[in-house]
Amino acid sequence: MRNHKSKKIMQEWEDRLSDHGYRVTSPRRVILDILAESCRPLTPLEVYDRAREKSPKIGLVTIYRTIEKMEELHLIDRVHDHSQCQTVFRATHGHQHLLICSDCGLSAYFDGLEMEDQFEGIGQSYGFQVTGHWLQLNGVCPDCQKQSRNA
Amino acid sequence: MRNHKSKKIMQEWEDRLSDHGYRVTSPRRVILDILAESCRPLTPLEVYDRAREKSPKIGLVTIYRTIEKMEELHLIDRVHDHSQCQTVFRATHGHQHLLICSDCGLSAYFDGLEMEDQFEGIGQSYGFQVTGHWLQLNGVCPDCQKQSRNA
DNA sequence: GTGCTTGCAAATTCTTTGCAACTTT
DNA sequence: AAAGTTGCAAAGAATTTGCAAGCAC
Numbered sequence A, B: 001m002r003n004h005k006s007k008k009i010m011q012e013w014e015d016r017l018s019d020h021g022y023r024v025t026s027p028r029r030v031i032l033d034i035l036a037e038s039c040r041p042l043t044p045l046e047v048y049d050r051a052r053e054k055s056p057k058i059g060l061v062t063i064y065r066t067i068e069k070m071e072e073l074h075l076i077d078r079v080h081d082h083s084q085c086q087t088v089f090r091a092t093h094g095h096q097h098l099l100i101c102s103d104c105g106l107s108a109y110f111d112g113l114e115m116e117d118q119f120e121g122i123g124q125s126y127g128f129q130v131t132g133h134w135l136q137l138n139g140v141c142p143d144c145q146k147q148s149r150n151a
Numbered sequence C: 001g002t003g004c005t006t007g008c009a010a011a012t013t014c015t016t017t018g019c020a021a022c023t024t025t
Numbered sequence D: 001a002a003a004g005t006t007g008c009a010a011a012g013a014a015t016t017t018g019c020a021a022g023c024a025c
Helices: A004-019 A025-039 A046-053 A060-072 A113-124 A142-150 B004-019 B026-037 B044-054 B061-072 B115-125 B142-150
Strands: A075-079 A088-090 A097-101 A107-111 A127-142 B076-080 B089-092 B096-101 B107-111 B131-138
Touching: A004 A025, A004 B076, A025 A046, A025 A060, A025 B089, A046 A060, A046 A127, A060 A075, A088 B061, A113 A127, A113 B131, A127 B115, B004 B026, B004 B044, B026 B044, B026 B061, B044 B061, B061 B076, B115 B131, B131 B142
Parallel strands: A097 A127, B096 B131
Antiparallel strands: A075 B089, A088 B076, A097 A107, A127 B131, B096 B107
């Protein structure tokens, strides 16, 4: 049973693919549909399993390639999952968050801004019991800004 | 040239390992040292390369196993890296952030709280030009709370 | 018809596991 | 001496690439 909202998203997504010169094929529609409807983040393998129920001949490679394009068009986001992310940095105690240079990776911690207090309340308004969070800012550090100016 | 701060961290980390019944071995010291000193997040392979410079016989497996224990003791965090995280969820437009159930994955977006305005200022105080951010709250959704109560 | 897309098979890369030898406590 | 740890080799996963056939526009 498809709801209105995901129908609308589907249309929007298909248009976006077309507008960028990508083709709306039937395997792609299956994948778009799964991602539009899902109320939880999915891995490529999970998308693959669901896709095969609707279209048994679909290949895993198509999942990867479609996800790639969807991300390029900002239709989907990659969610932070501890068990997948192998990149590590020393932890701090308590209320600090990370600022990371997207060019060179240089990182610094900054203080929590009393945001954490808000987090619990936000969770509660959705009935969630908040147990943790992850906040990071991505940007360009002073050195990399200089270099791009000189380039 | 080691600075005071990373020396202090090293001591703290070694103590923490000992306190938990883990042994402070020389390969581990090399790895701890690299992670204490690094001013950017590192992948296991990057740690491995740096470790071999100091201790050529060290094995990649040791890196993985040491990172595992360090994470368990909360000495390091896993940083969100788009190129590694394959778990995807539909994107929203604009100022929304994600709330994710750590049990079942159920997710919801919540509004941005005008936090984004602060982000730029925070970045500037470190000389960074902020280009993006990732904020997600982890918690337990209503249904999963019920289930754990019944269990 | 043109050019993007698909699915297969194969190659690559990354991560985990089993085990005998070795260290730390 | 006991128990945790190491590195090797091998197994297992996950992701990417090459290519001929197929499909959308």
